[in-house]
Amino acid sequence: MPANPAWPPQSAPRLYVDTALGEGVAVALDGNPAHYLIAVMRVKAGDTILLFDGKSGEWAATARDIRKRDLVLDCVAQTKPPEPVPDFWLCAAPIKKGRIDLIAEKACELGVAKLQPVLTRRAVVDRLNLDRLHAHLVEAAEQCGRNMLPELAPMVKLDALLRDWPDGRHLFFADETGGAPIAEALTAHPGPAAFLVGPEGGFDPEERAAIRAHPAAVPVSLGPRILRAETAAIAATAAWMTLNGDWKGFDPQSD
Template sequence: MSTPRLFLDEFLAEGAEIPGTPAQAHHLGTVLRRAAGDAVAVFNPRDGEFAAQIVALRKDRCVFALGARLRAPRDEPDLRLMVAALKRDALDWVVEKATELGAGVIQPVFTRRTVVDRVNGERLAAIARGAAEQCERLSVPEIRPALPLHAALDAWDGAPLLVAAERRGAMPVGRAAAGLSLPCGWLVGPEGGFDGAELDDATRRPFVTAVALGPRILRAETAAVAGLAVLQALAGDWTAN
């Protein structure tokens, strides 16, 4: 039986007793059928990961006693995803996979062809937290409030941002990514692609480069994951020993 990992945004130290959240208590007791005395691991990017034991578990309350530190904190890659607000299942899937791929920031955006008009940030944050617990990373991506595309671009800090532009005759994404280093970002449009005028507006910005993902037209969620994988492989922490 695998040891559950739990993200706790509290100060973690050997010997401390730390309360969990009601959602964690429910998950441990009702879903995983754990009980007081069972082992867990708790983590955050500030303090690292610690072995722990459940010392109290009720329907909506749990407490953990922390043991030895298993992993020290480490720098996480500053890899960012800006993605058009997709339908619920597709966006949920993108957030889960982007977390597994090491994205540190996920910024949903509204475009002219976006088919949804709201994003449930709390649900996406919970999905990201669960994915981080499963994939053994120490951090949880920041899920930023959804913004219109132009507003998100206006607020961008100038780090290189590659945008999937499948019909622009753009350079291959591998060639563009090979010259990058983190921080950098990946921008993907909605199911119907970007409107021509909004793509023109994006690519006029000096930090934006249009790139192509090969000869096939990809679904938006596929493009999001494929681009992040390329950036991790060529500019991110997949290059580390």
Template sequence: MAGSAKIRLYVEHPLGEGQSVPLSRDQAHYLFGVMRLATGDAVALFNGRDGEWAAQVVDAGKKGGTLECSASVRPQGAPPDVWLLFAPIKKARTDFIVEKAVEMGVARICPVQTEFTNSERVRRDRLQAHATEAAEQCGATWVPEVSEIDRLDRVLASWQPGRNLMFCDEGLAGSGAALSGAGGAWAVLIGPEGGFSDSERSRLNGLDFAHAVSLGPRILRADTAAVAALTLWQTTLGDW
């Protein structure tokens, strides 16, 4: 039998000692066609519910295969209760935001349409796949849900009671407006490349649950702002 697993794979199947896990055609192609695994090789599995499990290849085929769980490696974990709301930008940079949000630890990823959002149509399934790949790479035992894109005004109108919103306002660059407050349920909102409109900024500043913050003395690009904002939240109120 091969040694410890170098590949982590997200599956939807239940995991447990002796549990057989069937592979989809795409998963089999990745493990056996791309990564060249063979019978007896080790794979680490997680499904977002049962923690991480050590498993071995028991059947390796071109169109499918089977893994078998042998031992629990880590208990199920969970990220802090923070969502990332962001206005989609160019494809590669949107992918970057999703991947880094997973690595940095968020519970949900929510694309929002603002007045100045200027991007191509957002495919939720593609972004969800990027989130899954990021979780596999970074050691998370969960995959954050990527929601369908929705208009910012509608999101704010149906806001979840008790959840605070960290609103990153580029208009406050250099002002020193800092994050404050207690832990609990939060969301971080990043604006589009063109910034928030005056009406959006006015509405956000008028919400009891919204907290405007500065991300430093310089105006950041949207993808940089997402990383900076999550870093600020995690080091102040999160699990860092």
């Protein structure tokens, strides 16, 4: 690769593609991504485009065969390796459309490794459009510079989540009936973790008892105000990243 600091150009469009990337791979694009590159970004033959597939890092590709509605991108070289992502899962009950979309978008930006939808009894929404959530993750990754997409797991029921919970992963959850202040709980429980957030109506008492009884569970308090489900999810994720994740010790000057 040319050790040219001006390459790839900072202004190069950056795009997620659903194709495994690697040196010499040719990516044929049509539909919306092609329209974006051809009509919006006015890409010409030979221009550099940055691509990521969610797991192989970021790649520079060169445009060719530009027609009205499609083009081909040739992968030239990896510009960034797959990035380390902090080992944090967000387990969230489905909530109303705009608000679960917000959880997906912010989870990706904030650095969540896995988004695990969880069905609970008081959920007012019991189906989830995983394609739509995936699209929100992709858009957020394009925006925030992530190359690794958060894993989007299929929805599981709460009892199955608890039954199959992996050893060695803390399960933080906001319990309005009591819990340590989140700063205290996070400091006392470093390492792989997840935060579990219920639906608009919260967990029912039996569910709460089952979560509290789980050996991995760490009940936490998010302060004196009643947070909406998506606010709790975003705030707890930000708190974890701040104290236990990769916001701790990150120095942009050495990046």
